[in-house]
Amino acid sequence: MILFDARRVKAYEYLKQLCEACGKSEEFTEGLWMEMIADEGLMGEFMYYLDNHSLFGQLECKGYTLNDLYFYNMRQFEMTQDIGKNYSDCDKEALVLDTFMDMAGMLKDPDRYIKKLSEGLGMDLMM
Numbered sequence: 001m002i003l004f005d006a007r008r009v010k011a012y013e014y015l016k017q018l019c020e021a022c023g024k025s026e027e028f029t030e031g032l033w034m035e036m037i038a039d040e041g042l043m044g045e046f047m048y049y050l051d052n053h054s055l056f057g058q059l060e061c062k063g064y065t066l067n068d069l070y071f072y073n074m075r076q077f078e079m080t081q082d083i084g085k086n087y088s089d090c091d092k093e094a095l096v097l098d099t100f101m102d103m104a105g106m107l108k109d110p111d112r113y114i115k116k117l118s119e120g121l122g123m124d125l126m127m
Helices: 006-021 026-038 040-052 066-081 092-108 110-118
Strands: none
Touching (some): 026 040, 092 110
């Protein structure tokens, strides 16, 4: 008997559509999919995103969740675009995809990502 997980097929199709809409390369799409297949926690987070269009944040690596990485990516975007707190120009779907890829990388090499996260965002954002 062969078990077929239709939910994964749906997730893969959604990922392809989302990546295409965000201008992500096929290499990025396939790379992220392979990361999700390799890690059930990451796949579960993506399934949650698929259903709720928000990050669940249950998967943790060294105390950091997808929500932490998303917030970091949002702040990085703000700094590079020099837009302050104007979120309207930001492609939040692309940031979500980058966040999933970052978590996949963090699960493999946490120290590299922790260093990046702990270095801060720049003097202009310090209070």
